Amino acid sequence: MVNWRDRNFIWNLNNKQVAYVRIDDGLSTACTIGRGVRQGCSLSPLLYLIYDKAMIREATDNMETGILVGGRIVNTITYSYVDDKAVVANSQKGLQQLMDNLNKVTREFGIKINVKDKGNVHKP
Numbered sequence: 001m002v003n004w005r006d007r008n009f010i011w012n013l014n015n016k017q018v019a020y021v022r023i024d025d026g027l028s029t030a031c032t033i034g035r036g037v038r039q040g041c042s043l044s045p046l047l048y049l050i051y052d053k054a055m056i057r058e059a060t061d062n063m064e065t066g067i068l069v070g071g072r073i074v075n076t077i078t079y080s081y082v083d084d085k086a087v088v089a090n091s092q093k094g095l096q097q098l099m100d101n102l103n104k105v106t107r108e109f110g111i112k113i114n115v116k117d118k119g120n121v122h123k124p
Contacts, residue, residue, distance in 0.1 A: 010047065018032055019031050065095075066090070066094070075088055
């Protein structure tokens with residue numbers, strides 16, 4: 001995990017950010033950015049990966065729900081885009097437990113996941 005000194009450093013980098021909007025030949029007055037990181041900041045993807053890994057670990061720790069692959073229980077799969085996940089289980093009840101827990105944990109982290117059915121549910 002990230003120690004408190006590094007967390008404070010990262011927080012101070014992003015705390016009280018301001019932005020300007022370019023208008024014709026000038027700039028608007030400063031607007032305070034309430035949260036988030038700067039677009040294009042090379043630290044942003046790394047921070048997201050750390051945050052995402054912590055959320056997934058907390059949501060799936062000590063859960064026996066998933067599918068057995070090579071003697072290990074697998075219950076989440078990350079796609080090419082780090083924010084896309086597949087949640088897998090060997091039963092509908094297990095899948096619901098995983099989704100409920102993942103939704104609860106992500107909300108505790110301040111992130112809302114899209115739980116709407118997009119027709120991507122694959123039944124065996």
